[in-house]
Amino acid sequence: MGSSRGWLGAAAILYVCIDYVRHVSPAWHSRLQPALWVVLALAAVSRTLSYRHWGLELSAAPKFLASLAFMLAAFLCEALSVRFVTAVLGLDWHRSAPPLPDAGQWLLLALNDKLPQPIVEILRARIIGLHHYLMLFMMLAFSVLFNSVKAPGLGLAARYMFTMAIGRLLRAMTFVSTILPSLRPWCASTKFRIPHHPHPWAQEYYMPYASDSNALRQLMNTDTHSATLNDYPAEYRPDWGRMSFLIDILRPTMYDGSSWYQLLKKAEGGCNDLLYSGHMLVAVLTAMAWTEAYGGWTSTVIWLLVLHSAQREIREHHHYSVDCIVAIYVGILLWRITSFIWSAKDTARARRLAKLEEVEHRLIHASKDSDIEGIRELLNEVELAGQDKGYPKWVIKAFAIVAISVCLMCVILAFIWTSDG
DSSP states (O other), X not given: OGGGSHHHHHHHHHHHHHHHGGGTOHHHHHHHHHHHHHHHHHHHHHTTTTOSOHHHHHHHHHHHHHHHHHHHHHHHHHHHHHHHHHHTTHHHHHHHOOOOOOHHHHHHHHHHHHSOHHHHHHHHSOOOOHHHHHHHHHHHHHGGGGTSSOSOHHHHHHHHXXXXXXXXXXXXXXXXXXXXXXXXXXXXXXXXXXXXXXXHHHHHHTHHHHHOHHHHHHHXXXXXXXXXXXXXXXXXXXXXXXXXXXXXXXXXXXTSOSSHHHHHHTOOSOSSBOSSOHHHHHHHHHHXXXXXXXXXXXXXXXXXXXXXXXXXXXXXXXXXHHHHHHXXXXXXXXXXXXXTTOOSSOHHHHHHHHHHHHTHHHHHHHHHTTOHHHHHHHHHHHHHHTSOOOOOHHHHXXXXXXXXXXXXXXXXXXXXXXXXX
């Protein structure tokens, strides 16, 4: 493994550098980027049949598929939550609600005046984005083919997706529980087609108490609300069949189409402040995966890029400082607690040691009795305990072709869907 470790870090940094060329010379970028991906794809395919751990990959496939399904379900839950927190208060609230004070933003503005201009330009530069972190992780997972990272690669990917899903669900629970105003008050008007007036829930439980301190004091003293609904237009209610329970959550308009799924496809991200940052969660999970699986100087560089991304999220008013800070420590903690899915530790060695402890007394007795055949059988048991599960060769070959094809397709789709950040 040691002889093949050096190239992965260089390839990862080369990918980020080549992709940044799009801001310097789009013509060169259009030539270099496809060439790099063709080289990486051909290198991966060339190692498919000589890869020795397809048995481990096949054993990890159920975990991979389950984690993928879990992650997609988490993304759906998050998308519903994003639409809800934007729609429930109506466009008028979004236009009038001022952003919260953010000392982190103030600090970055102050540093613009104190730091040398070249450093400020570096801090402002769009060096790395969401799709870069996804691609860096995919490069890490594919590197198992070259023995740069401990197999199985599907196990590493399963851990990444499972951790991502947990993080997304926790994020949705956080920003739904308390609705925070956007740093860009115009965002909702440009991205969402929602009613101008608040939802009846907000009319009854929030609006009267947000503007009248006496009403708020009465609410606190009695723990009961007394507001009545205002004379706003009736809520539009399309026929969504069994999914009609989503109407109150998504607040569709008659121009949104005939299905809840079509409405969600038009969401294009949230406009409220979504505590914590989803972009930073992806960045931190990628950095944690690199640190555990690969380590070395590349991991240090990726963590520096994570910090660069965090200050850019704050600088460009995509998130408050607290969103980035929370995303960093939540991502670190979540990755630490999901090592049961995949770990960089040598589990095969641990299994052999456990088996050796199990047969230790039998080995001692066999040696005392000079039972050479018995000793050979016991040592063979220890060796088999650390090996991959045996599968027929045709199963291994078929799985290898399907796995590489599907993974390369996922790389292409992820790159297309996230290339704009």
